[in-house]
Amino acid sequence: MSTPNILTDTRPMIDGERPDVANSIITDAWGLHFAQGGVVMAAGLRAMEAVLDRPDLSLASASATFCRPVACGPVSTTVEVLRDGRRGSQVLGDLRVPGDDGTNVSLTAVFTDPSLPGPTDTPLPRPVELLDPPPADAPPVWMESAYPLGFLDNTEWKTASSGASAPAHDPVHRLAVWFRFTDPPAAPDADWDPALLPIPGDSLGSALIVALGGGERPVGSVSLQIGIQVFRPMRGTWIGVDSTCTHIANGLASGVLNLWSAAGEHVATVTQTAMLRSLSD
Template sequence: MAGFTDATSVQRADDDSFDTDLDPLWTVGGKPNGGYLLAILARAAIETAGTHPDPLSASAVYLSPPDPGPAAVTVEVLRAGRSASQVRARLSQKDRTCVEALFTLGALAAAGEPRWVDAAPPPVAAEDALFATPSQAPGTGLRIDMLDQFEQRIDWQAVGDPPGELRGWLRLPDGAAWDPVSLLFAADAFPPATFTLGSNGWTPTLELTVYVRALPAPGPLRVRQRARLLTESLVDQVCEIWDAEDRIVAQATQLAAYRMPAS
C-alpha cells in the first residue's frame, strides 16, 4: 500500500523544478486522480515558497491526463507576502503540460466555531453501518485502484434525497490523520454526483477549485457532493467537507464533462 504522503512526494531537481513519480495505486481507470495530482503540485509549491506550510486555496485546470510514472513539476512564486504567498505550479510529462494550478499558501489553525455558516453538517448514516466502496464495482467495468488506499463509505440509502447529491465518509488507513494537503485530494475523492442522475461514470475534470478552511480534527471526514447544473455535456458540482468535530474544513467547486448512456 502506498501511503498518501509517500505517494505525493516530490524531489527537488533545481531551484524551481521537482521530480515526482505518479503512483499507479492512486488512479481511476488507470489514470491518476485529479485531487491526487493537485496534492503533488501543492507539495512542490509549499517547498518552494518556504514560509507558508498550508494551501489556503488551489485552482487547477486539467489539460491532458498523465500516466503513472515519472513526471516533472515546475513552480513559480508570484508573490511572497507575510501572511500569504501566491504560487503557480505546473505538472508535465513527456513534453506536455498535464495540470496547471494556482495556490494561495498560508498558515491554518484548528477549526473553531465559525462566526456564521449557511448550513449544518448533513445527516449521514453511521460510518460503521455503511460498507466500504470496492475498487471494482460489479457491472461497471471500471477499476478504481485508489479505493484500495483509503476508505470511502457512501450513504446509498440517502441517494436521491435530494436528487443530485451524495453523502458519506472518508478515512485514511491505519489511523493516518487528514491534513491540509490531503484535503485537496479529499475534495475530489467522491464519485461524481451525476451518478445519482443517470450518467454512466465518464466524468473528466476540467477545472477544480478547493478552499481549505482549517486544520481538521483527527478522525473521518463527512462529505457531501452535489450537482448544481447539468447542461448538454457539462456539470458543475460542489463538495463540502466536515471534520470529526463537525467543523467545515474544506469546500470545492468543479466543472466536469459527463456522459449519459445511449437511449
C-alpha cells in the same frame, strides 16, 4: 507488503539542479485508468509547498486546470512564486509528465498565515447525513472495481444516510459520503497536510450517480477544473463529503462539494467541473 501511503506516494523532491522544480512519483496505487485527479492536484500542491518552503504559512485556496491526463509514474512541477509576503504568498505550478508535449495540469495556490486575526463565522450547517461518522477503528470494507489501477483499493467510500429518504420530487442532485485513506495520512491528533483535501474533494461523481445514474450506476466523467477553499485543519480518519451537482449541459457537469470532519467542522469547499464520458472511453 505494506499498505500504500498517500504522503509517501506524493512526496516531492527538490531537483538538484533547479530549486524551482520538484519531482514526485505517483504510483499505481493512486490510479483509476489514469492517476486520480485529486491525487494529481495534491502532488502538485505539495510540490508548490516544498519550493515555497514557508512552514509558517498554510494552504488557503487553490485551483487546478487539467489539460491532459496524468499517467501514474513520475511527474515534475515547475513552481513560480509570484509574491512572497510576510503574511501570505501566491504561487503558480506547472505539472508535467516527462515526455508529454506541454502542461498536464496548471495550478494556482494562495498560502496565508493561519493565525491572521479577524472575525470568525461558519454559518453552513452540517448535513444530517454526516452527523454520525463511522467508527474510527471500523475494519475496512473492500469494494469491487472495474478500474485497472489501485485507487479504490487504498481508499474507502461509504454512503452516508440520515435514516430518511429524500422526497421523490426533490430536484437537488446530491449525495453525502464518508471517505478515508486505508493508511491514514496523519496521526489522530495531528493535522492532515491540506494539500491532500482535493483527493476526497474530487467527488462530483457521487452526485452524478444521483443526477444521471438512477441513484445506483456510476457515471463516467473527467475533471477539467477543481478549486478548493480551505477553512480549518482536518484531523481524524473519516472525512464527510457532501457532493451536489449544480448544472449539467453541453457535455459538462458542475458542482459544489463541502468537506466535513468527523467532529462536525466545515473543513473546505470544493468546486468541480467535469466532462461527461462513457465509462468505456
